Amino acid sequence: MAKQYYLSNNGTHIGPYTHETVLKKIEAQEHQWTDYVYDDNVGEWMMLLEHPEFATKLAQKPAVRPGASPAPAPKNLKDKEWFILKEGNNYGPFCRLELVQMLQEKTLFEYDYIWHAKLPAWKRVAEVDEFSSQSIRGMKESKDADVAEIFFRRRHARASYGASLIVHNNKTVFRGQALEISAGGAGVLIDTPNLQPGQSLFLHFQPGDGVPPFNAVCQIVSKQFVKDAAPDSESVKYGVKFTTLSQSVRESIKNFTTKAA
Incomplete structure (x- = not known):
């Protein structure tokens, strides 16, 4: 039996499809390389662009x-x-x-x-x-x-989100505050200016605004110094994308952002 894949479409899961069917849907522009795909061997949702069995088709x-x-x-x-x-x-x-x-x-x-x-x-x-x-x-x-x-x-729908954070970069522990959240990532204040885009972080989100506490491995994608921060503050706003996040937490965040929209 051919391996089966599921695709994400506007927050819903559709499929299963064969590898060939997924590629045909991309060629027909029914789906894009930035859409999410799931298979049991990987065990998590990831972009078609990043999935090893589809990325080889795109690599040229x-x-x-x-x-x-x-x-x-x-x-x-x-x-x-x-x-x-x-x-x-x-x-x-x-x-x-x-x-x-x-x-x-x-x-x-x-x-x-x-x-x-x-x-x-x-x-x-x-x-x-x-x-x-x-x-x-x-x-x-x-x-x-x-x-x-x-x-x-x-x-991913975004919503304002208030929750305190504990941040770890494998060397140092920092404290932070979430400002906004989506199923794909978050905007957070962290009390250090020394983190850089591309760096991986471990974030522990305390409970906030109806979302239970959760852990996530993230990658920094943007960095912005906060102009109106207190003179003695070193907080910097970082944009992070979730690289490892349980499906149950992702669904909980989707529900929260949908209600807040």
């Missing part, structure tokens, strides 16, 4: 070797000309809209490397003009329906 070599003569930049937002470099593997091609959507959904980060034929080498997203804050703001303010959709579509 760039059509033009970085460092070769630059080609014209893609003019159409839907031109599939962009590649992503993660853990030594090239993924793509993607169009610019897809990369912006990944940035919105925190599956691509400003410190990740990207490339297309115009660039002489791999560059961090933050170094590429097409993904500058001004450029993305201009896209957001456009009246193009395809562009507007990616800014309104949220994979």
Whole structure:
């Protein structure tokens, strides 16, 4: 019997599907590489982009070797000309809209490397003009329906959330405070300015706003100094995504954010 997979669709689980059926649904744009998939062998939900049995289908070599003569930049937002470099593997091609959507959904980060034929080498997203804050703001303010959709579509509903935290980075224990939460991650204040995007943390959330206490392994995806903090405060706002979280806790958070919406 062929291995079966379940897909996440707007908070509901659908399936089971075979590997071939999942790929056909992606090709038909019924699902995207940033959607979540579950199989019993892995034992947790993860993005199709990160699932080893599907990521191999997406991994490709760039059509033009970085460092070769630059080609014209893609003019159409839907031109599939962009590649992503993660853990030594090239993924793509993607169009610019897809990369912006990944940035919105925190599956691509400003410190990740990207490339297309115009660039002489791999560059961090933050170094590429097409993904500058001004450029993305201009896209957001456009009246193009395809562009507007990616800014309104949220994979995980968010809600304000008050709970104290205990944070551990395998060396030091810090205290913190949750500000907002979703099934995919949280915005938290932590009493240290020394943590960096990409770093993994263990967070223990105390009970708050109807959600029971829970533990999560997280990865820092953003860092912002708080301007209105007390002069002697070292608290910094960090955005974290959950990399390890039990399904029961994820469902509890989904229920909370849905009610708070």
